[in-house]
Amino acid sequence: xxxxIIVLGSGPAGLAAAVAARGRNKSVQVIGNxxxxxxLAKAERVDNYLGMPGRTGTEMLEEFYRHAEAxxxxxxxxxxxxxxxxxxxxxxxxxxxCEGRALILAPGVQRQAKYPGEAEYLGRGVSYCATxxxxxxxxxxxxxxxxxxxxxxxxxxxxxLGCRVTYVSAREPQGLDPDIPFVKAGRxxxxxxxxxxxxxxxxxxxxxxxxxxxxxxVAPTDLLPALETENGVIKVDRRMATNLExxxxxxxxxxxxxxxxxxxxxxxxxxxxxxEYLDQQ
Amino acid sequence: xxxxxxxxxxxxxLEQGGLMMVDFWADWCGPCKMLGPVIEDLAGQYEGKAIVxxxxxxxxxxxxxxxxxxxxxxxxxxxxxxEIDRKVGVMPAGAFSQVLDQNQ
Numbered sequence: 001x002x003x004x005i006i007v008l009g010s011g012p013a014g015l016a017a018a019v020a021a022r023g024r025n026k027s028v029q030v031i032g033n034x035x036x037x038x039x040l041a042k043a044e045r046v047d048n049y050l051g052m053p054g055r056t057g058t059e060m061l062e063e064f065y066r067h068a069e070a071x072x073x074x075x076x077x078x079x080x081x082x083x084x085x086x087x088x089x090x091x092x093x094x095x096x097x098c099e100g101r102a103l104i105l106a107p108g109v110q111r112q113a114k115y116p117g118e119a120e121y122l123g124r125g126v127s128y129c130a131t132x133x134x135x136x137x138x139x140x141x142x143x144x145x146x147x148x149x150x151x152x153x154x155x156x157x158x159x160x161l162g163c164r165v166t167y168v169s170a171r172e173p174q175g176l177d178p179d180i181p182f183v184k185a186g187r188x189x190x191x192x193x194x195x196x197x198x199x200x201x202x203x204x205x206x207x208x209x210x211x212x213x214x215x216x217x218v219a220p221t222d223l224l225p226a227l228e229t230e231n232g233v234i235k236v237d238r239r240m241a242t243n244l245e246x247x248x249x250x251x252x253x254x255x256x257x258x259x260x261x262x263x264x265x266x267x268x269x270x271x272x273x274x275x276e277y278l279d280q281q
Numbered sequence: 282x283x284x285x286x287x288x289x290x291x292x293x294x295l296e297q298g299g300l301m302m303v304d305f306w307a308d309w310c311g312p313c314k315m316l317g318p319v320i321e322d323l324a325g326q327y328e329g330k331a332i333v334x335x336x337x338x339x340x341x342x343x344x345x346x347x348x349x350x351x352x353x354x355x356x357x358x359x360x361x362x363x364e365i366d367r368k369v370g371v372m373p374a375g376a377f378s379q380v381l382d383q384n385q
Contacts, residue, residue, distance in 0.1 A: 082312040082371040086319060092311030092371075123352040123369030132310040133352045136338065136345065195351060210351065 006100030013251025014106035016267030022071040083223040102274040105249040117190030125196025130154040142210040151214040152176040240270035283324035284334035300331040301359040
């Protein structure tokens with residue numbers, strides 16, 4: 001069933017947008033990671049949010065989340081891996097397809113540039129979706145680049161399909177099947193000849209046919225190649241409208257200051273603009 | 282009309298040499314499901330001009346291996362029995378119709 005509004009991102013901007021849209025009686029689906037995984041959760045103390053000084057980031061996020069939940073916002077936990085504008089918007093999260101009539105982008109900022117070779121070999125060995133492509137690598141060696149919290153589970157899933165998995169990340173993973181070899185590395189390059197042949201990790205080559213790169217989120221410009229950006233952030237007007245019809249953006253993805261109050265304010269405006277857009281349809 | 286290809290059906294269609302667009306997919310793939318209606322729509326639009334079909338990589342693994350499908354959805358275009366283009370991942374309908382139009 002299609003929702004009125006799909007929100008990508010479950011941080012302050014996305015949750016503020018969801019709350020505002022519920023206030024206008026729109027149905028809202030939020031797609032994002034668990035609120036505990038938001039970068040704000042790492043803030044030990046936030047002192048500049050009006051009227052609520054001294055909270056931890058985790059406390060703020062939990063209250064924001066409960067507020068949205070109590071108002072009937074629906075949540076899908078996971079990563080949006082592809083998006084299509086077709087009779088509204090369709091977004092896929094693993095094997096699930098979510099549909100909405102308007103879209104609010106609030107995914108935060110990507111602090112990670114693409115790895116060398118990643119774009120070149122996308123679809124020729126590089127994949128962002130273990131659920132989609134895992135079966136095609138059955139009995140083959142694959143490397144999982146774990147940058148998201150759920151990456152160890154995805155690696156375990158690939159192993160269960162029969163892939164020969166090596167897990168690569170800068171930090172020790174939690175919840176990884178002990179039979180999966182772990183390589184600690186930060187500097188990565190995808191190597192290949194026509195298709196992927198190896199992942200180079202801190203100078204050492206790991207032979208593999210596939211590289212699954214699992215980040216907390218797929219960049220909005222990868223989901224929507226026609227989305228206009230300026231100086232690396234999504235270009236919006238005062239209504240938080242992007243250059244694409246029915247697509248709005250809020251929070252860190254539109255640029256600084258990277259502050260909760262700015263994200264919440266923008267989320268609110270984006271939602272009202274999305275509601276107005278829907279009412280005019 | 283959209284064709285759901287078996288290996289035999291696919292090879293037979295390929296032999297005929299006309300313009301063909303084939304979507305490699307599986308039902309455990311969310312992006313494939315999303316692309317489904319687009320492919321179906323194109324099948325209607327290009328009726329009589331191109332054969333538009335789907336291959337389920339779960340059921341027809343041999344075809345997926347033969348064409349080196351490494352990520353789904355993958356849409357492969359054929360003419361005179363040979364691959365002329367392929368698109369990997371979800372794309373707007375225009376990306377597919379452009380290839381079909383250029384190869385009429």
